[in-house]
Amino acid sequence: MRKLTLLLLALCFNTALVFGQEKKYMVFEFMKVETGNTINYMDHKDFLERIYKKAVEKGDISGWDFWSLKSGTDSGEFQYVTVTYYEDPVKMMNGIPLNKLVEYGKEVYDTLNEQQLTKMLKDAETSRDLAVRSYMEEIARTDTEFEMKPGVLASFDLMKAVEGRFEEYEAAEKEVFQPFHQKRIDNDLMGGWRLLRTALPFGSEAKSTHMTMNFYRDYLQFFNSMEYEDLEASEEDKQAVERGLQSRDQKWVYLATLEKVVR
CATH class of the missing domain: 3.30.70 (Alpha-Beta Plaits)
Incomplete structure (x- = not known):
């Protein structure tokens, strides 16, 4: 039993280490x-x-x-x-x-x-x-093996969390919107999603506090994704989405095409 406990602790440590490195x-x-x-x-x-x-x-x-x-x-x-x-x-x-x-x-x-x-x-x-110039840190991402290569599409959505609702906004992105995007990915309607937070201190006059990156294989996948509706979403889920939307101000959205990628 002791050996099993030590093994589980070691696995947890390695998992945390890998996540930190990523x-x-x-x-x-x-x-x-x-x-x-x-x-x-x-x-x-x-x-x-x-x-x-x-x-x-x-x-x-x-x-x-x-x-x-x-x-x-x-x-x-x-x-x-x-x-x-x-x-x-x-x-x-x-x-x-x-x-x-x-x-x-x-x-x-x-x-x-x-x-x-x-x-x-x-x-x-x-x-x-x-x-x-914006300095950002990634704080959440979907589970995907999406390949970043020239021709990939992305939308960069710049957000400003409502003052006093910073933690509420981040919780909404992780607990409400991230699972929704994961469903799109699992249904081949999206390539990937990431949530970023500004890495530098900011005040109430900051233009944005967060960014989401939404990736698509091509325009066909992009437009199909826009038509997607989660028919299994409950009334409680819809209310959670609405509260999440109210916790931030979407400043602007950039649609972009990947021209060069170095890894």
């Missing part, structure tokens, strides 16, 4: 690119992809995505967003310094010298206007 920290960078700079920015995007692959190999980051935005705010102020994945908040806040990017550039572009690489990296920065 926790993601992400930096979202929403960008505006002027019409005249679009071609230059696309070239820089391809240039940066190989450098970020090296950064993943070196352990500085765990991934990098490049998304093109199809819809968003009424003003259409952003055209692209990058998502950089980190294993811990310290790495996330430190980012990758320019000298390291140059070092990795030397390894993947052996025909370029340090001065050329430095200029190209700086040109990549000036070819777009970094309008918004």
Whole structure:
């Protein structure tokens, strides 16, 4: 009996350790690119992809995505967003310094010298206007083996929890909406779902406090998902959904297509 108890404790510890290692920290960078700079920015995007692959190999980051935005705010102020994945908040806040990017550039572009690489990296920065940078931590996700590859669709839903109802909102996402999204996934109507919380302190004037990421294989799955209705939902379930909706203000939604993915 004692051996069985010790074995169960060891399994619980390993499970907790694995879960802790899987926790993601992400930096979202929403960008505006002027019409005249679009071609230059696309070239820089391809240039940066190989450098970020090296950064993943070196352990500085765990991934990098490049998304093109199809819809968003009424003003259409952003055209692209990058998502950089980190294993811990310290790495996330430190980012990758320019000298390291140059070092990795030397390894993947052996025909370029340090001065050329430095200029190209700086040109990549000036070819777009970094309008918004958000530091987020993942606090919940659905169970799925969904493959992130170019062509995948996602909606980034930015939320602001109602003041004084922060914990209520997070509980609603995990206890009400997450199971609902899991049903969609189990019925092949969705690829995956994640709940993120801002990783930095914020006040009552913050534009958003949370984000949900909803993934779809293609537009067919996306539109089929929009038509899905949980016919088994009880009246109590519907009331729980309504309370959850009242605990947050949905600021805006971005529909995006994955163009580049590095893991």
